[in-house]
Amino acid sequence: MIPINDFLVLSSILFSLGIYGVLARRSAVLILMSVELMLQAVSINFIAFAVYLSPQAFTGLIFAVFVITIAAAEVGLALAIILRLYRNKATANVDEADMMKW
Amino acid sequence: MGAQEAYLIPALPAAAFVILLLFGKYLPRGGDFVAIAAIAGSFLLLFPVLVDFLDKANGTDFVPVEKSWEWVQFDNFEIRLGFFVDQITIVMLAVVSFVALLVQVYSVAYMRGDPKYGWYFTCMSLFAASMLTLVLADNLLLLYAAWEGVGFCSFLLIGFWWERRSAAEAAKKAFITTRIGDVGFLIGILLLWREAGTFDITEIFDFAARGGFNNADIGGLGLSGNAYLTIAVLFLFAGAVGKSGQFPLHVWLPDAMEGPTPVSALIHAATMVVAGVYMVARMFPLFVLADDIALDVVTALGLITVLMSATMGLVETDIKRVIAYSTLNSLGLMFVALGSGSVTAAMLYLLVHGFFKALLFLASGSVIHATEKQDIRELGGLAAKMPVTAAAFGIGTLAMIGVIPLSGFWAKDEVLHALDQHRNVVLYILALISVFITALYMTRLFIRTFLFEARDRVGWGHAHDAESLMTLPLVLLAALTAVGGLVVFGFVGEALGFPGGFGEFVFFAEPEKFDFAWGVAIFSTALAVGGIVAGWYFWSEKAEPARRAGEALQPVYETLYNRYYIDDAYQWVINRVVLTLGSLVAWFDRNIVNDTAVDGSAGLGLFAGFELKFLETGKLPNYALAIVAGVIGLAVLLLVLRL
Numbered sequence: 001m002i003p004i005n006d007f008l009v010l011s012s013i014l015f016s017l018g019i020y021g022v023l024a025r026r027s028a029v030l031i032l033m034s035v036e037l038m039l040q041a042v043s044i045n046f047i048a049f050a051v052y053l054s055p056q057a058f059t060g061l062i063f064a065v066f067v068i069t070i071a072a073a074e075v076g077l078a079l080a081i082i083l084r085l086y087r088n089k090a091t092a093n094v095d096e097a098d099m100m101k102w
Numbered sequence: 103m104g105a106q107e108a109y110l111i112p113a114l115p116a117a118a119f120v121i122l123l124l125f126g127k128y129l130p131r132g133g134d135f136v137a138i139a140a141i142a143g144s145f146l147l148l149f150p151v152l153v154d155f156l157d158k159a160n161g162t163d164f165v166p167v168e169k170s171w172e173w174v175q176f177d178n179f180e181i182r183l184g185f186f187v188d189q190i191t192i193v194m195l196a197v198v199s200f201v202a203l204l205v206q207v208y209s210v211a212y213m214r215g216d217p218k219y220g221w222y223f224t225c226m227s228l229f230a231a232s233m234l235t236l237v238l239a240d241n242l243l244l245l246y247a248a249w250e251g252v253g254f255c256s257f258l259l260i261g262f263w264w265e266r267r268s269a270a271e272a273a274k275k276a277f278i279t280t281r282i283g284d285v286g287f288l289i290g291i292l293l294l295w296r297e298a299g300t301f302d303i304t305e306i307f308d309f310a311a312r313g314g315f316n317n318a319d320i321g322g323l324g325l326s327g328n329a330y331l332t333i334a335v336l337f338l339f340a341g342a343v344g345k346s347g348q349f350p351l352h353v354w355l356p357d358a359m360e361g362p363t364p365v366s367a368l369i370h371a372a373t374m375v376v377a378g379v380y381m382v383a384r385m386f387p388l389f390v391l392a393d394d395i396a397l398d399v400v401t402a403l404g405l406i407t408v409l410m411s412a413t414m415g416l417v418e419t420d421i422k423r424v425i426a427y428s429t430l431n432s433l434g435l436m437f438v439a440l441g442s443g444s445v446t447a448a449m450l451y452l453l454v455h456g457f458f459k460a461l462l463f464l465a466s467g468s469v470i471h472a473t474e475k476q477d478i479r480e481l482g483g484l485a486a487k488m489p490v491t492a493a494a495f496g497i498g499t500l501a502m503i504g505v506i507p508l509s510g511f512w513a514k515d516e517v518l519h520a521l522d523q524h525r526n527v528v529l530y531i532l533a534l535i536s537v538f539i540t541a542l543y544m545t546r547l548f549i550r551t552f553l554f555e556a557r558d559r560v561g562w563g564h565a566h567d568a569e570s571l572m573t574l575p576l577v578l579l580a581a582l583t584a585v586g587g588l589v590v591f592g593f594v595g596e597a598l599g600f601p602g603g604f605g606e607f608v609f610f611a612e613p614e615k616f617d618f619a620w621g622v623a624i625f626s627t628a629l630a631v632g633g634i635v636a637g638w639y640f641w642s643e644k645a646e647p648a649r650r651a652g653e654a655l656q657p658v659y660e661t662l663y664n665r666y667y668i669d670d671a672y673q674w675v676i677n678r679v680v681l682t683l684g685s686l687v688a689w690f691d692r693n694i695v696n697d698t699a700v701d702g703s704a705g706l707g708l709f710a711g712f713e714l715k716f717l718e719t720g721k722l723p724n725y726a727l728a729i730v731a732g733v734i735g736l737a738v739l740l741l742v743l744r745l
């Protein structure tokens with residue numbers, strides 16, 4: 001059996017990549033994708049722990065399903081917002097979208 | 103109708119006040135008839151109360167009538183509101199309602215044409231309501247409220263012509279000076295309440311009689327015996343000192359003469375200023391239970407006031423201020439009587455003083471009304487022009503001096519008699535000296551105003567007796583001044599339906615049969631006549647002897663003329679101490695409280711908000727970075743705390 005540490009390392013790497021993407025990228029679409037990466041890192045954690053800690057119960061798996069569902073809904077919403085942004089500013093660069101400051 | 107309905111007596115003027123305040127502008131004549139009808143109603147209501155009260159009495163065994171209603175109630179703390187009728191209440195009610203009625207009738211003519219005519223009667227109604235409440239109150243809290251009420255009316259009416267700076271200043275001075283005493287009064291009330299747990303006067307008496315105040319202590323001062331009660335009644339007396347213008351708080355009363363003259367007659371002679379005497383008489387059982395020092399203080403301050411005011415009256419030239427000094431003189435005598443243990447003498451003096459002092463003020467009001475002068479250096483010779491006023495003023499003067507058989511004689515002799523019997527001979531002699539000085543300055547006042555050459559021909563030329571609305575009250579008061587003192591005799595009292603003379607109606611503990619003290623009467627009459635003769639010698643014709651005496655005794659004259667420099671001393675204290683401390687407090691308030699604390703904290707918020715708003719860049723990566731940094735920070739914190 002694959003040791004749980006491997007899963008945790010994988011999920012940490014994915015999560016860190018996601019954070020890096022969110023912080024470093026300027027394109028709204030890429031930021032969205034990075035957020036998805038972070039979500040999936042969390043899902044991996046859920047599943048790994050579920051299998052290791054309580055193989056009989058489905059709690060962790062159900063959470064993973066929820067995360068996927070929410071991620072799908074979120075993508076729908078976020079893409080719609082990005083489209084509106086593109087329509088208004090003719091760009092998807094989040095640095096340009098600073099109308100909500102002081 | 104009976105004594106149970108006594109609450110209607112103050113209720114009528116109170117209703118008149120509300121009506122005048124709300125609708126006075128729309129009523130014809132400023133609504134003066136409402137005020138007069140109300141006070142006349144109060145006066146008439148007194149008779150059923152009196153008859154009922156006398157009917158219930160068994161000989162000289164009077165039954166006080168008390169009735170009260172719930173006022174404040176929470177948990178087991180209750181304050182009741184009610185009235186209490188006994189003999190001294192009835193005497194006070196008679197003086198207050200009768201003099202108030204006459205003064206208001208007089209005012210109709212005196213104040214005619216004044217732009218604030220309606221407001222005058224509004225204030226007068228409020229005053230009458232407050233004063234009657236004060237007299238009837240059965241608990242100290244209500245009494246205190248009414249006490250402040252009359253003080254407030256006094257303030258309004260002294261400053262009635264506030265356009266004149268001196269009137270505004272006098273009103274302020276009166277209010278602040280009496281307030282100093284009132285604080286003491288309140289402390290006294292609270293001290294009594296602290297132990298007795300009630301404001302009801304009768305209950306406090308019962309509590310004191312049971313020895314409830316014995317060995318009471320304040321904050322570990324180690325008081326024992328009657329010390330607590332003594333301190334409490336001395337604080338009560340402080341209120342009386344302020345209100346009744348006793349030394350050292352007498353300075354406001356002469357200045358209070360800035361108000362309209364009928365106001366001086368009602369408030370600053372007949373009623374409000376005797377509230378202190380009334381209060382001490384009402385609380386007398388406590389003064390008796392307290393250590394002797396309490397009544398010693400009352401006597402001492404009374405006597406000091408008598409002598410100071412009498413001597414100051416010698417050199418004062420303003421007709422109203424001279425009468426104001428004579429009022430202080432009389433009030434001092436009342437306190438001397440109380441201090442000597444004679445409620446009878448004090449209340450008798452209070453009764454007749456109400457008549458003759460109101461008479462003097464109203465008569466001087468007629469003089470001022472006719473000549474528009476009130477400095478006796480500019481008056482003179484008015485008897486020929488104003489015979490009725492002069493006669494009334496003369497009767498008032500003789501009563502104040504205490505010439506037999508006018509009312510002042512009987513009252514003053516009762517006071518002297520009490521002093522002679524219960525105090526040492528030095529005090530008695532001092533009081534007799536004051537009788538002489540009183541005769542001196544009252545004679546001076548009368549002859550400089552009404553006799554000899556007129557110093558001001560213009561005012562004298564158009565002077566004449568006032569219309570009947572003003573002379574009628576004078577005549578009534580003069581008649582009462584002349585015969586009012588006869589109530590000391592048993593047969594007069596019985597003829598009026600009382601069980602006996604004044605001493606058998608108003609007394610403390612035991613009824614006192616009137617006994618004519620020949621010794622006192624001879625001394626006082628001799629001194630009074632001597633004073634009149636001396637006064638005549640000094641101030642007749644051109645008043646040459648008085649001028650020479652004044653020059654010979656220049657320092658004395660200066661001292662008296664400057665009122666013993668007491669006003670100056672107070673002014674110095676106010677300027678140097680009070681205002682210095684005040685400016686410190688003001689500086690602290692402005693700079694520390696206002697600018698630093700209040701404005702400072704507000705400014706800090708504003709500044710911080712202004713600086714911090716630039717963190718809101720609107721850029722998504724910044725927010726994201728903040729979130730990540732926050733999470734990392736929290737994680738680090740968690741790790742550190744775990745370790």
